[in-house]
Amino acid sequence: xxxxxxxxxxxxxxxxxxxxxxxxxxxxxxxxxxxxxxxxxxxxxxxxxxxxxxxxxxxxxxxxxxxxxxxxxxxxxxxxxxxxxxxxxxxxxxxxxxxxxxxxxxxxxxxxxxxxxxxxxxxxxxxxxxxxxxxxxxxxxxxxxxxxxxxxxxxxxxxxxxxxxxxxxxxxxxxxxxxxxxxxxxxxxxxxxxxxxxxxxxxxxxxxxxxxxxxxxxxxxxxxxxxxxxxxxxxxxxxxxxxxxxxxxxxxxxxxxxxxxxxxxxxxxxxxxxxxxxxxxxxxxxxxxxxxxxxxxxxxxxxxxxxxxxxxxxxxxxxxxxxxxxxxxxxxxxxxxxxxx
Ligand SMILES: [Fe+2]
Numbered sequence: 001x002x003x004x005x006x007x008x009x010x011x012x013x014x015x016x017x018x019x020x021x022x023x024x025x026x027x028x029x030x031x032x033x034x035x036x037x038x039x040x041x042x043x044x045x046x047x048x049x050x051x052x053x054x055x056x057x058x059x060x061x062x063x064x065x066x067x068x069x070x071x072x073x074x075x076x077x078x079x080x081x082x083x084x085x086x087x088x089x090x091x092x093x094x095x096x097x098x099x100x101x102x103x104x105x106x107x108x109x110x111x112x113x114x115x116x117x118x119x120x121x122x123x124x125x126x127x128x129x130x131x132x133x134x135x136x137x138x139x140x141x142x143x144x145x146x147x148x149x150x151x152x153x154x155x156x157x158x159x160x161x162x163x164x165x166x167x168x169x170x171x172x173x174x175x176x177x178x179x180x181x182x183x184x185x186x187x188x189x190x191x192x193x194x195x196x197x198x199x200x201x202x203x204x205x206x207x208x209x210x211x212x213x214x215x216x217x218x219x220x221x222x223x224x225x226x227x228x229x230x231x232x233x234x235x236x237x238x239x240x241x242x243x244x245x246x247x248x249x250x251x252x253x254x255x256x257x258x259x260x261x262x263x264x265x266x267x268x269x270x271x272x273x274x275x276x277x278x279x280x281x282x283x284x285x286x287x288x289x290x291x292x293x294x295x296x297x298x299x300x301x302x303x304x305x306x307x308x309x310x311x312x313x314x315x316x317x318x319x320x321x322x323x324x325x326x327x328x329x330x331x332x333x334x335x336x337x338x339x340x341x
Contacts, residue, residue: 027072035088077235078219106309140265151332169237226325232248251318260279
């Protein structure tokens with residue numbers, strides 16, 4: 001039995017052996033059938049087996065399977081019919097178990113005292129900053145054409161419009177209200193506090209309107225690497241082990257202020273008026289979550305070796321996916337420049 005087949009014991013469910021050349025398109029059809037009204041349990045099981053096999057092949061290096069598994073996982077993650085919500089969440093949770101088996105290996109990993117662990121985490125985040133990415137240099141240190149700014153902002157909307165839902169999901173993982181409240185306080189701000197028209201998605205929407213960027217997103221047409229980026233965020237905050245979600249949100253939050261300020265400065269250079277710039281002015285001058293408060297929550301859990309390992313695995317995976325995603329956007333941006341030359 002091959003290594004791949006041995007690893008298919010997942011979540012108490014034995015998967016059928018993958019035959020060479022098994023058509024991956026079966027997974028989409030089986031999934032659609034399993035989510036129809038009246039689908040029986042065996043249809044759900046057949047669908048999840050096909051999806052998990054696709055996931056396994058994708059993570060083992062098969063590009064077509066990777067693209068399909070990201071599409072199917074995004075379909076499970078996006079809001080759909082409430083009737084299918086429990087099934088979709090359960091199926092997604094089974095995919096997470098396969099992904100866990102492919103979590104980044106951390107050779108020579110050793111647990112550290114909590115204060116030193118924070119130094120390691122912050123050093124990893126600093127080393128992986130987007131600031132040095134060539135697309136960032138082009139946008140924030142160069143004189144990018146409007147077309148490139150618009151392209152960047154369109155994808156910014158795709159990944160940011162529902163940030164609040166990540167906070168809500170992670171808050172739900174904490175039973176003690178004093179822990180969950182770290183995220184609830186932030187959700188209050190995300191929702192615009194006492195002024196719904198000041199909700200952060202509403203503020204960002206003003207910028208999209210200014211640049212004539214549609215608010216509706218055609219998720220099916222997104223690049224697999226963008227789907228992977230979106231899926232990983234949702235996976236981390238829904239994962240039953242909170243180390244995944246805490247690492248993801250800490251990584252996002254600790255660079256949020258700097259990243260948004262750079263965008264705000266770009267908007268200023270482009271003479272974008274105050275109302276459409278408000279989202280970036282706000283986020284460029286304050287942390288979404290008080291990162292110290294968030295670290296205090298992390299520090300309560302951090303003494304354990306398994307927590308620290310999982311936290312670092314989450315960081316490494318997030319940054320690997322983030323880099324692949326930004327490389328893809330940069331390539332596409334340059335391709336547009338050539339087309340328009
Ligand atoms: Fe926000």
